[in-house]
Amino acid sequence: MHSGQWIAVGLLGALALAGCSVQEANRPDSVVPASQKTASRGWSADSWQAPMVDSTPDDQYEASVYRGLALLTHTQDSLRAYVGGNLNCTSCHLEEGRRANAAPLVGVFARYPRYMDRSGAVVPVEDRVNYCFTRSLAGSKLPPDSREMQDIVAYLAFISQGVPNGEHVRGEGMPKMPALVGDSARGQALFVDNCARCHANNGGGMGPVPALWGAKSFSIGASMARQERAASFIRHNMPFDRPGSLSNQQAYDVAAYITSMTRPDSPGKENDWPEGPVPNDVPYNTKGHKAFRPPRLLPRTTNAAAAIVNVPASVLRPQ
Numbered sequence: 001m002h003s004g005q006w007i008a009v010g011l012l013g014a015l016a017l018a019g020c021s022v023q024e025a026n027r028p029d030s031v032v033p034a035s036q037k038t039a040s041r042g043w044s045a046d047s048w049q050a051p052m053v054d055s056t057p058d059d060q061y062e063a064s065v066y067r068g069l070a071l072l073t074h075t076q077d078s079l080r081a082y083v084g085g086n087l088n089c090t091s092c093h094l095e096e097g098r099r100a101n102a103a104p105l106v107g108v109f110a111r112y113p114r115y116m117d118r119s120g121a122v123v124p125v126e127d128r129v130n131y132c133f134t135r136s137l138a139g140s141k142l143p144p145d146s147r148e149m150q151d152i153v154a155y156l157a158f159i160s161q162g163v164p165n166g167e168h169v170r171g172e173g174m175p176k177m178p179a180l181v182g183d184s185a186r187g188q189a190l191f192v193d194n195c196a197r198c199h200a201n202n203g204g205g206m207g208p209v210p211a212l213w214g215a216k217s218f219s220i221g222a223s224m225a226r227q228e229r230a231a232s233f234i235r236h237n238m239p240f241d242r243p244g245s246l247s248n249q250q251a252y253d254v255a256a257y258i259t260s261m262t263r264p265d266s267p268g269k270e271n272d273w274p275e276g277p278v279p280n281d282v283p284y285n286t287k288g289h290k291a292f293r294p295p296r297l298l299p300r301t302t303n304a305a306a307a308i309v310n311v312p313a314s315v316l317r318p319q
């Protein structure tokens with residue numbers, strides 16, 4: 001080490017004494033011990049693979065992870081009181097949350113707490129899970145300190161093992177689509193030809209196949225109720241047995257049809273994106289945004305208060 005660097009270290013100490021925080025004092029890299037350098041060095045999203053869940057758990061931790069997985073794949077059977085329709089978490093988070101471009105859950109744990117612009121706040125992973133319970137499953141929020149929530153979080157943490165804090169995995173979220181507009185009349189014809197044999201003519205689902213609209217479907221507050229978001233999911237993942245067979249325009253057309261149909265309401269949705277900007281395809285009114293092609297809504301049968309996840313309180317704007 002050069003003597004100049006020793007001087008820099010000495011200066012840092014003086015700054016700390018003067019009340020300057022570690023964050024403010026821009027530390028030269030050479031002063032950071034190698035062991036504390038960004039853990040992501042040497043980590044590669046291309047080679048990383050989520051670990052497999054042991055189906056014969058040997059200890060309490062593995063048992064919790066295994067229960068968490070079971071809750072994600074059998075949500076409506078296991079948590080009947082918290083699910084509004086006939087969907088499970090893995091109806092959208094395909095292959096146990098491992099499928100790229102289907103809003104994968106692998107790696108998610110390394111990215112929370114996170115700022116969500118829809119909430120206008122930094123939210124913990126439990127809140128993110130509860131957004132999907134209340135909106136995507138049109139159900140009720142699960143108490144964060146419940147056994148079930150902690151099992152779900154244990155599963156999310158397990159399938160994120162090895163992903164450094166703050167890093168991103170391949171195929172995260174759902175790819176942004178080119179800016180097109182769907183035609184719901186063309187979409188209806190595409191639905192009959194490509195989707196109805198599994199999701200049923202009335203869109204209500206059949207057997208293990210979940211609903212696309214109606215009382216058993218996701219609520220208007222779900223990302224899937226937005227035309228562009230639904231088009232992306234469909235373009236990359238549906239029809240289930242022939243993913244990728246629809247063009248971008250066809251995916252938009254069928255998404256336009258599905259999102260135009262009646263679905264459960266989502267209480268509190270008017271408070272979304274409090275800081276803006278609101279994406280164009282949001283189908284309900286919020287501050288500064290006029291609903292894009294709003295569908296007809298069904299009142300929530302569950303306790304409306306249980307369908308709202310409270311945003312962590314702001315220190316700037318007392319609520």
Ligand code: HEC
Nearest residue numbers: 087088089092103108128129132133136173174218223224
């Ligand atoms: C109707 C489809 C649907 C269902 C059902 C659903 N989700 Fe989601 N989920 C989504 C979409 C879409 C996103 C947003 C992905 C993005 O940000 O691009 C999401 C995001 C998430 C995230 C955050 C992912 C990230 O990358 O930050 C978590 C965690 C999550 N869901 C968990 C769950 C759990 C647990 C359940 C069941 C209780 C569930 N979801 C049910 C569609 C769904």
Ligand code: HEC
Nearest residue numbers: 090091092194195198209210211212234238239240241254
């Ligand atoms: C071969 C049967 C099949 C076909 C055909 C099919 N799907 Fe699906 N779809 C499924 C299954 C099964 C799931 C749930 C995945 C799971 O549980 O693993 C699903 C899930 C979905 C979801 C997310 C969950 C929900 O219910 O909202 C959407 C959206 C969707 N399909 C749209 C479509 C569209 C649009 C078409 C036609 C272009 C289509 N699907 C064709 C079987 C099918």
